[in-house]
Amino acid sequence: xxxxxxxxxxxxxxxxxxxxxxxxxxxxxxxxxxxxxxxxxxxxxxxxxxxxxxxxxxxxxxxxxxxxxxxxxxxxxxxxxxxxxxxxxxxxxxxxxxxxxxxxxxxxxxxxxxxxxxxxxxxxxxxxxxxxxxxxxxxxxxxxxxxxxxxxxxxxxxxxxxxxxxxxxxxxxxxxxxxxxxxxxxxxxxxxxxxxxxxxxxxxxxxxxxxxxxxxxxxxxxxxxxxxxxxxxxxxxxxxxxxxxxxxxxxxxxxxxxxxxxxxxxxxxxxxxxxxxxxxxxxxxxxxxxxxxxxxxxxxxxxxxxxxxxxxxxxxxxxxxxxxxxxxxxxxxxxxxxxxxxxxxxxxxxxxxxxxxxxxxxxxxxxxxxxxxxxxxxxxxxxxxxxxxxxxxxxxxxxxxxxxxxxxxxxxxxxxxxxxxxxxxxxxxxx
Amino acid sequence: xxxxxxxxxxxxxxxxxxxxxxxxxxxxxxxxxxxxxxxxxxxxxxxxxxxxxxxxxxxxxxxxxxxxxxxxxxxxxxxxxxxxxxxxxxxxxxxxxxxxxxxxxxxxxxxxxxxxxxxxxxxxxxxxxxxxxxxxxxxxxxxxxxxxxxxxxxxxxxxxxxxxxxxxxxxxxxxxxxxxxxxxxxxxxxxxxxxxxxxxxxxxxxxxxxxxxxxxxxxxxxxxxxxxxxxxxxxxxxxxxxxxxxxxxxx
Numbered sequence: 001x002x003x004x005x006x007x008x009x010x011x012x013x014x015x016x017x018x019x020x021x022x023x024x025x026x027x028x029x030x031x032x033x034x035x036x037x038x039x040x041x042x043x044x045x046x047x048x049x050x051x052x053x054x055x056x057x058x059x060x061x062x063x064x065x066x067x068x069x070x071x072x073x074x075x076x077x078x079x080x081x082x083x084x085x086x087x088x089x090x091x092x093x094x095x096x097x098x099x100x101x102x103x104x105x106x107x108x109x110x111x112x113x114x115x116x117x118x119x120x121x122x123x124x125x126x127x128x129x130x131x132x133x134x135x136x137x138x139x140x141x142x143x144x145x146x147x148x149x150x151x152x153x154x155x156x157x158x159x160x161x162x163x164x165x166x167x168x169x170x171x172x173x174x175x176x177x178x179x180x181x182x183x184x185x186x187x188x189x190x191x192x193x194x195x196x197x198x199x200x201x202x203x204x205x206x207x208x209x210x211x212x213x214x215x216x217x218x219x220x221x222x223x224x225x226x227x228x229x230x231x232x233x234x235x236x237x238x239x240x241x242x243x244x245x246x247x248x249x250x251x252x253x254x255x256x257x258x259x260x261x262x263x264x265x266x267x268x269x270x271x272x273x274x275x276x277x278x279x280x281x282x283x284x285x286x287x288x289x290x291x292x293x294x295x296x297x298x299x300x301x302x303x304x305x306x307x308x309x310x311x312x313x314x315x316x317x318x319x320x321x322x323x324x325x326x327x328x329x330x331x332x333x334x335x336x337x338x339x340x341x342x343x344x345x346x347x348x349x350x351x352x353x354x355x356x357x358x359x360x361x362x363x364x365x366x367x368x369x370x371x372x373x374x375x376x377x378x379x380x381x382x383x384x385x386x387x388x389x390x391x392x393x394x395x396x397x398x399x400x401x402x403x404x405x406x407x408x409x410x411x412x413x414x415x416x417x418x419x420x421x422x423x424x425x426x427x428x429x430x431x
Numbered sequence: 432x433x434x435x436x437x438x439x440x441x442x443x444x445x446x447x448x449x450x451x452x453x454x455x456x457x458x459x460x461x462x463x464x465x466x467x468x469x470x471x472x473x474x475x476x477x478x479x480x481x482x483x484x485x486x487x488x489x490x491x492x493x494x495x496x497x498x499x500x501x502x503x504x505x506x507x508x509x510x511x512x513x514x515x516x517x518x519x520x521x522x523x524x525x526x527x528x529x530x531x532x533x534x535x536x537x538x539x540x541x542x543x544x545x546x547x548x549x550x551x552x553x554x555x556x557x558x559x560x561x562x563x564x565x566x567x568x569x570x571x572x573x574x575x576x577x578x579x580x581x582x583x584x585x586x587x588x589x590x591x592x593x594x595x596x597x598x599x600x601x602x603x604x605x606x607x608x609x610x611x612x613x614x615x616x617x618x619x620x621x622x623x624x625x626x627x628x629x630x631x632x633x634x635x636x637x638x639x640x641x642x643x644x645x646x647x648x649x650x651x652x653x654x655x656x657x658x659x660x661x662x663x664x665x666x667x668x669x670x671x672x673x674x675x676x677x678x679x680x681x682x
Contacts, residue, residue, distance in 0.1 A: 038515045123667040135538035158536040174666030183672040217528055239541050244589045247541045286543050366487050367550055396516045430515035
């Protein structure tokens with residue numbers, strides 16, 4: 001019998017190989033360590049052509065005597081994320097070291113973006129204490145509902161942000177029926193001495209909170225902030241998939257006692273108290289070809305009206321002439337202060353639109369992503385274009401080429417920005 | 432000899448029972464068969480370590496390791512453990528809702544089932560798959576071939592593939608091949624189930640799921656189940672708020 005079985009077994013084995021079946025995959029064991037450390041090293045050489053006629057370039061010549069019309073900055077970043085977890089205790093840190101070289105100057109800066117302790121006595125409860133980001137809101141680029149976060153970079157909205165020192169908790173409950181999930185996030189933000197000094201006025205213990213609901217397959221958040229360092233505010237956001245390839249989202253916030261710094265025609269800076277209502281509405285759509293479209297509209301309730309921006313640019317022109325012709329810098333100094341106070345921020349006006357498309361695995365090449373974004377100022381018609389190419393040639397290596405092109409007429413938002421065209425290569429290695 | 436009807440019927444019924452649950456010529460309950468396939472593939476609640484391997488047309492491979500947990504018919508969450516570029520990224524699915532959390536971005540965003548968080552042939556619906564009986568109705572069962580052929584139709588338009596053709600072995604009720612089709616019968620991808628493995632605890636299933644697609648000519652992707660065990664989780668694990676903490680439940 002054995003004589004018969006042996007050749008049959010050999011035949012079966014050969015038949016298996018002939019059919020192209022592979023031997024079983026060798027599976028290495030999975031281990032778990034209490035600590036973790038990972039991060040990335042990034043190099044960002046760039047070339048920038050400045051718009052020497054732009055108001056913000058000429059204003060820089062007022063504060064910086066030798067601005068270059070063309071610069072080739074070289075920036076680098078090392079980000080280290082480290083964690084330790086034992087039982088229901090964990091500690092997390094995110095440290096960032098930035099160095100830069102531009103116009104014969106070196107800069108270096110090391111910042112702890114996050115550093116907090118976390119207690120998790122039950123899956124339904126987490127208590128965090130330390131520096132961390134909260135990242136509230138659903139918008140892709142603009143998040144007026146992010147009451148406790150810094151503004152995102154338009155070049156890379158997904159970039160890590162520096163947090164604030166907080167004491168926060170998350171309590172989660174799940175249910176059957178239309179209301180599937182509820183979670184509550186109370187947050188304390190102390191602003192005393194050097195602690196959280198960039199958050200707002202010192203000497204206040206600020207209280208914020210967020211209520212999250214997953215109801216009828218819709219994410220719904222209600223949030224509020226009060227305490228004195230910043231004007232009190234409240235709002236909500238939502239997000240929902242309408243189809244398997246279409247998502248809609250929005251944010252609405254209201255600041256009843258908002259403060260806006262306004263440059264008056266006489267050249268004086270005044271703080272005006274006015275309620276502000278912000279709105280973001282957007283959608284994300286995926287085509288059959290796997291192209292993703294994102295469109296967001298932003299109504300900036302604290303933004304300047306066209307007439308106010310005209311006044312700002314008008315005063316800049318007069319101040320610049322006074323300074324260059326007569327050496328009188330008083331008006332230009334006021335314009336410079338106004339720029340710092342709000343006119344020079346990322347989106348100073350009232351109505352903006354954002355569009356983005358990305359095509360992963362483009363041109364039939366796996367890990368090649370082509371993309372382009374545009375930010376348009378609806379009020380004055382100026383815009384910024386941001387085409388990009390991203391490729392991951394090897395595991396943990398990411399190359400990204402991106403450009404930023406500002407377009408607009410005289411006395412427009414993007415037309416008066418100092419960098420006309422910026423080309424940048426980002427090489428990032430994860431470890 | 433005369434036989435009364437009252438006597439014949441119990442005898443016939445007994446004979447049918449003796450022959451077996453599926454007498455020749457009887458129609459198979461497709462829905463029950465599909466539920467049986469689901470239970471053969473995974474317990475109702477479980478955790479699993481998976482390797483996802485993308486093979487490019489030039490033969491170059493890229494591999495991801497993820498830890499995945501599932502509870503009941505419609506809750507799945509996954510945490511990427513490697514490579515370093517994706518470590519800490521997590522995805523969550525509750526029914527037709529899907530989210531992705533990227534540690535750098537710091538907040539979950541809604542994603543769609545047809546996207547792919549890793550690139551390659553597997554999309555999010557393939558990686559965060561639910562029970563087939565949760566998403567599909569059995570339109571037809573063909574018993575004429577060596578394997579059962581189940582033709583499945585999506586219950587709603589939110590399901591990633593409108594139709595599936597699933598070949599299931601008669602012997603152990605496990606799928607060997609699934610074709611994913613559009614409403615117009617265009618083939619989107621083919622899944623092949625291989626390498627039957629005993630994971631312990633009564634879980635015996637294919638350890639490898641390979642896929643290719645006419646839309647990704649020359650590329651293939653594989654999902655290799657490294658270890659799998661039955662385990663239950665509290666509902667709080669499958670929430671947006673918990674996504675940054677998925678690591679805390681990993682064993």
